[in-house]
Amino acid sequence: MKTLTELIQNYQNGIPDSDSEILKRMEPLVKGYASRIHCMEREDSTQELYLTLLKTLPYLSSSSSEGECIRYMQTSVENRYRSLCRSCLSEPEKDDFDSCSVSLQAPDSFDDTYYDVTAYINSYPSDSVQRKILSMYFYQDKSDAQIAQKLKLSRQYVNRMKKKLILRYISENK
Structure with a gap:
C-alpha cells in the first residue's frame, strides 16, 4: 500500500486514479464534516468537501511529510466547512414558489358567535338601554363603570342588566 506522499507525487506526475485513491483515504474526514452541515x-x-480536497492537491509538496500533507488537507476541509456553514447562516431562507400552498378556507374551528351576538343585539330597538349596554360591552370593550358613566346609570344597574341579557342570550342559543 502506497503512502499518501507517494500518491500525491503520482497525482502531480499525472498518473491516473491516484486522485481517487487520495480521496478514498480522506473519506472519513470528508464524511465527518459533511454530516455536520445541516x-x-x-x-x-460531501461533493463540496471532495472538491476542496482536489483543489488542495496541486499545492501539496511531495517533499513534505505525510502528517503535514494530512494536516494541510484537514485544515482546508475545515475552512471550507466553516465557509459553507457561514454562507448558509447568512443567506436568507428561500421558499420554493411551487411548493407553497395557501389555503383561503376558514379553519374548521371557525366560530360564528360574533354574528349571533350581533343579531341578538340588533333584535333590541336602537334607542333601548339594553342595546346600548350590550353594544358598549361587546363592540367598544367598555367596563361596567364606563358604561354607567356614559349612560348616566348606576354601575350596579348596568352590571345586573348586562348579566341578565347575557344569560337570556345563552338560554336562547342553546
Whole structure:
C-alpha cells in the first residue's frame, strides 16, 4: 500500500486514479464534516468537501511529510466547512414558489358567535338601554363603570342588566 506522499507525487506526475485513491483515504474526514452541515443535503456537502480536497492537491509538496500533507488537507476541509456553514447562516431562507400552498378556507374551528351576538343585539330597538349596554360591552370593550358613566346609570344597574341579557342570550342559543 502506497503512502499518501507517494500518491500525491503520482497525482502531480499525472498518473491516473491516484486522485481517487487520495480521496478514498480522506473519506472519513470528508464524511465527518459533511454530516455536520445541516443546511445542505449530505450528498451536496460531501461533493463540496471532495472538491476542496482536489483543489488542495496541486499545492501539496511531495517533499513534505505525510502528517503535514494530512494536516494541510484537514485544515482546508475545515475552512471550507466553516465557509459553507457561514454562507448558509447568512443567506436568507428561500421558499420554493411551487411548493407553497395557501389555503383561503376558514379553519374548521371557525366560530360564528360574533354574528349571533350581533343579531341578538340588533333584535333590541336602537334607542333601548339594553342595546346600548350590550353594544358598549361587546363592540367598544367598555367596563361596567364606563358604561354607567356614559349612560348616566348606576354601575350596579348596568352590571345586573348586562348579566341578565347575557344569560337570556345563552338560554336562547342553546
